[in-house]
Amino acid sequence: MRYVKDDVIKEDFLFCKPLRTTTKAADVKKPVDNFFKNNSLSWYKVSAVCSDGAPIMLGRKSGFGAVVKADAPHIIDTHCILHRQPLATKTLPPKLTEVLKIVDCVNYKRTSALRHCIFSELCKEMGSEFEVLLYHSNIRWLSRRQVLNRVFAVRVELALFFQEHQQCHADCFKN
Numbered sequence: 383m384r385y386v387k388d389d390v391i392k393e394d395f396l397f398c399k400p401l402r403t404t405t406k407a408a409d410v411k412k413p414v415d416n417f418f419k420n421n422s423l424s425w426y427k428v429s430a431v432c433s434d435g436a437p438i439m440l441g442r443k444s445g446f447g448a449v450v451k452a453d454a455p456h457i458i459d460t461h462c463i464l465h466r467q468p469l470a471t472k473t474l475p476p477k478l479t480e481v482l483k484i485v486d487c488v489n490y491k492r493t494s495a496l497r498h499c500i501f502s503e504l505c506k507e508m509g510s511e512f513e514v515l516l517y518h519s520n521i522r523w524l525s526r527r528q529v530l531n532r533v534f535a536v537r538v539e540l541a542l543f544f545q546e547h548q549q550c551h552a553d554c555f556k557n
Contacts, residue, residue, distance in 0.1 A: 407446040425454035432460045484533050488515050501543050
């Protein structure tokens with residue numbers, strides 16, 4: 383949760399409770415309501431709720447934001463900015479999509495312990511600055527940039543690795 387204290391924006395973890403049975407929006411709201419009640423908090427002091435793309439969080443009529451707004455209509459319901467980027471990149475221009483195929487190459491190499499070890503040894507033998515490639519996750523949107531930076535640093539080693547292993551990914555490193 384974010385709030386202002388002494389003219390400074392603070393960010394704290396509100397609470398964590400397991401959902402024992404079902405995970406409908408009303409089931410999520412109930413422990414939040416209980417927490418608010420036990421700590422003398424009010425939904426009227428909340429200005430917005432932000433959620434990820436989980437099905438129970440979405441939905442104009444039955445999502446978490448809708449359930450909250452039924453009790454407190456002033457609340458703004460938003461989709462988390464960190465989760466918007468992966469959605470937006472699904473409709474990238476063709477040239478940028480081509481560049482991001484490199485992320486698939488990295489993930490392909492990282493999904494096998496054997497390929498990972500062989501690549502690390504190759505990098506050691508070639509005296510590379512890095513011996514490990516970063517794994518990309520769609521949720522950690524900042525990682526895409528870091529992955530591309532690391533790939534650029536070891537592009538020669540990757541090209542050699544993919545050529546030696548006769549992978550279709552070798553085409554990504556010809557130019």
